[in-house]
Amino acid sequence: MNTVAASWRNLWRDWRAGELRILAAALVVAVASVSSVGFFTDRTQQALREQANELLAADLVVLSGSGIDEAWRDNARAHGLATARSMTFPSVVRLADRPQLAEVKAVEDGYPLRGQLRIAEEAFGVETVTRAIPAPGTVWLDARMLQMLGVRVGDAIHLGAAQLRVAAVLAYEPDRGGDLFSIAPRVLLNYADLPATQLTRAGSRLTHRLLVAGDKLQLERFRAWLMPRLKPGERLQDIREGRPELRSALDRAGQFLGLTALVSVLLAGVAVATSARRYSARHLDSVAVLRCLGASQATVVKLFMFEMLWLGLLASLVGCALGYAAQAGLAYLLSGLVVTALPAPTVWPVVAGVVTGLVTLLGFALAPLLRLKDVPPLRVLRRDLGALPPRGALPYAAACAALGALMWWQAGDNTLALYVMAGTLGGLVLLGGMAYALVRSLNVLRQRVGVAWRYGLANIARRAQGSVVQVTAFGLGIMVLLLLSLVRADLLRGWQNSLPPDAPNQFVINIQPDELAPLRAFFSERDRPAPVLYSVVRGRLATINGRPADPDEFANPRAKRLLEHEFNLSWSAAPQADNRIVAGRWWSVGDHGGAWLSIEKGLAETLALKLGDELGFLLGGSELRATVMSLRSVEWDSFRPNFFVLAPPGLLDEYPATYMTSFFLPKDDRTLLGALAQRFQSVTLLDVDALMTQVRRIVDRVVLAVEYVFLFSLLAGLVVLYAAIQATQDERLYESAMLRTLGAGRRQVQTGLIAEFVTLGLLAGLLASLTASVLGYVLAEQVLHIAYRFNIWLWVAGILGGALGIGLAGTLATRFVLEHPPWRVLREI
């Protein structure tokens, strides 16, 4: 027998008979959810790869905090490479007295070496590609800057001590990257104008870049020459690590969304298992006849496996198509994170989608289907035979293995995968346990309700296992939606209220020592409280207990980053009000001037530092060694200046320091800011309010994307409901026929069904509201340290939404019970 062809025919037959629709729908939802995320991450990753050179505006970039050595340029030129310098720093641009924080970038002729600048005559006007850079005396501003300042092309602005004319609107700049981390709008000017601005004094937050481009081999030679000559604080960047922060942010977003999508896979798996069980139960007779007619067990297995394989492939492809459509929505929601127009996807997301579909099918449907091979052929003579042997652990093991494999794949990280698996298992056991308790508690109610309701409640209790699965599935879906909407809003509000209304919202950094007295005077002249000034000494962590602190020895990317950059060290006689000593002790007066340090707890964890460790910091050429005396916890969201590394008074006195402070500025008191920027031209102002707004916008978008992916799990929840209804279809038909022959009216049967599903939804909503409140409470108390306020709407929305939604869906799905005339049902059975 040609089992492959026969399995195709069987697929069509079973499909026409409606046997496989739920199973297919479940797979489609699972694959669509996973592949929508897959398509999105695939396209963004490709975009990043394609634009990697462009994102650097060069093939190789040398970065330095102190300056570009002339010898580097000479050597690059000697290798026949093109070069251009650029310098970036945050500063304030002013028009009259209106200040605006900007990311200033000065460039030399030849910039960009890769990619092209595009400019326009007016904001959002027609863009033209240019090879030029701003002429001396002019600047190009981006559209955001133009709008914020309210200037037009042709107007003059102030940057530091210089007055510059706006010559064009900067529409596109290759090495700008996504706008995820660039908070401030852009000002582009000519390198030649830098001295006139007087903004580049030592100690300012300057980043010098030497862009290099040219022949690959020569580039390698140049790199080999340069590498040993780089000093601390200087590094190379090439396409391999082009914009690592953007890439890792997107990778993490992809990882997270991918895991989110697995919630729908889990639910879909439950639906697949449910309908596969019904499917195999309905095929007992057919298999018995097949076996009786001489089909071997292997033939039976092959027949069904191939049929499932075709179904899996077809459903997965449909799922991928749907996923592709859905991905467009995701790309739209996350458009702030993505650079430009996205390239077409590769086939990988399709492969991934099909693999997900097949793994889900295999994991959840294989066990019930394999049981078919054990159907005894004698069943043709004795119908009662073929109650299959008990199921044992195989189905659960297979499902867990399938889901575990998918999680591990999506997480792409063993530890994360383990956490997610453990969390999922624990969460499911907990939810399932609560659902079980709720279902059991219905028995108490049953004594007190009328006949129709009793019938509905009895149905839930009788199919306890299925009911628990459904309550858990829906509970999970509703809970996530509640968390993302109501709980999130509550927590955000609570957190904002917990901040004192006069929490600092402006930071002033890069204050030079000779500006301290004028700054204090500036504040007292305006009847403002004297600013608390903190000294800052910048230095790189060079040694830990005498051994060089090598970034490559740390696997943790955060640790690597910390070691590659300079720390801000400060000193203090007393700890900040919000600091708490968690280990060791704070220094006493006798320790002042001693070689001690106090380290922030999180930093110590990241770098594996403990009390008594000796740290060596490179501070302006010389190394300072000091011993860790205490570990501190810090409340970063207090918005007061806080430091990872603190020294006792006296220790840092001989090192070059700048100063910083923070203060509260009433919402629209911009004149003070303007005057400050005017008076102290080289200090840097950080507008925390603007920063927070920006961060919040990004978080909002990400949350929206997560909610979007969770819509699939709601869909999957519906498929679970339909699978459960289908699994009980014959029973329901028979019961309703019996009820009606016994004299029940259509009305009563209908009421019973409504009662059943409304109650199921009620239980799911209850479960969801309960868990969402508990999670909200834990987040508030443990993570955000704010008081949690009980929100009645959470319960109203959860319970009402569950009861109405599931009540409606379930009642609609069981209409068939009423549409079948009872005599026909009883005859067919």
Added chain:
Amino acid sequence: MADASIPPIVQVQALGKQVVSPEGPLTILADINLSIAAGEAVAIVGASGSGKSTLLGLMAGLDTPSSGRVILNGIDLTTLDEDGRARLRAELVGFVFQSFQLLPALTALENVMLPLELAGHPEPRAAAREVLARVGLSARLGHYPNRMSGGEQQRVAIARAYATRPKLLFADEPTGNIDTATGERIIELLFSLNREQSSTLALVTHDEGLARHCARRFTLEAGRLKNAT
């Protein structure tokens, strides 16, 4: 009467079947000995619960005995595993049941094609059409079982049983679910096909009329062979 020169196609030797029930071991069949010669038609009769179906199932290799042996066409079934018995069924045996046992998802034609395909027949469709024509159902090839009357369904089942030209045909109360008049026609069909294909027929029945059609008759009583003619 069994011709001593031709070896019997079915030999049952000291066959016994016990099952474990909640009330302890239960003997369904004990010490059955019989043989059926090729080309014979025999009836197995007895009261309800006397073990007729059990015996049929054992003879056809659908079930395994607790003791004794069944030898089909010279092959001892106890030496075969389940797949070996399945192969033997595909080659040698056809079945007709009281409850028809047609696959509801397949049309009449497809139901008849099934054993042909399982046996690797080169032209299953043509062969199936031919037998269905023989049982008078040429007009209903594309119909599904649930749209047919009981008699029609049983004719499809008979066509399916004879499609592979089996040497042996087992029937368990083939007329049990059909009215008397239709039953008569079914019986005629069964026996005439049996003659045409010179196959061997073993049928279980309550029906005296049907039993009379058979040359020999085995009577079971509480799991023991009482009487063989």
